[in-house]
Amino acid sequence: MPSHHTEEEDKPCRACSDFKSWSKKTKAKIPTTSKPEPPAVQNKECPLDKEELGNATWGFLHTLASYYPEKPSKIEADNMVKFFNIFSQFYPCEPCAQDFQEDIQKNPPKTKTREELAKWLCDRHNTVNEKLGKPLFDCSKVHERWRDGWLDGSCD
Structure with missing residues (x-):
């Protein structure tokens, strides 16, 4: 199995940590103002x-794409193509x-590349959103939404 280790992996990973652990690693401060608890689900x-x-x-899928290597090997790129083709065959909703x-x-x-x-994927998602009459997503913001968090700090 090819190694996915890059310099970016040395950074704390939001998708691999709970918020408190990520916050400690990034030295981000947890807001001291208490927010109302969301209604019990x-x-x-x-x-x-x-x-x-x-x-x-x-x-x-968007998180997967946002953590995909910036410069994948040929094997990684080929495997990702295979992944989407296999995924599309076994998705539980037949239509x-x-x-x-x-x-x-x-x-x-x-x-x-990761960007590509x-x-x-964002374009594919927007194709579905359009069919369903949902708003389209601004594809320039995929990494903010699914990897880094919004620039306004609302995810920190």
């Missing part, structure tokens, strides 16, 4: 519905899987 250990599955899946398969046939995964993959 009913713990329903039930299968995900289409919307829950879609939201979780897009979050995972969604079919749509995604058709979309990636017309627009094959772009995996030469993140932009390609």
Whole structure:
């Protein structure tokens, strides 16, 4: 298995840590003002519905793309193409899987760089958003949303 170690891995990883651990590593201060607790969410250990599955899946895929190597090896790039093709075959929502398969046939995964993959995936997501009548996402902000946090510090 190829190593994914880069200089960036020496930085604390938001996706690999809880907030308090990440905050200690980055020396970020935890806000001292107490925020109201969010309303208790009913713990329903039930299968995900289409919307829950879609939201979780897009979050995972965008995070994956944002942590993809900046300059992947040929093997890593080829494996990412394979991943998306296999993923599209086994996605549990059959109409969604079919749509995604058709979309990636017309627009094959772009995996030469992190930026290229993140932009390609954002475009695929916006294709779905457009079909569903949802707002389009500004693809220039993918890493803020799924890796670094918003520039205004609201994720810190």
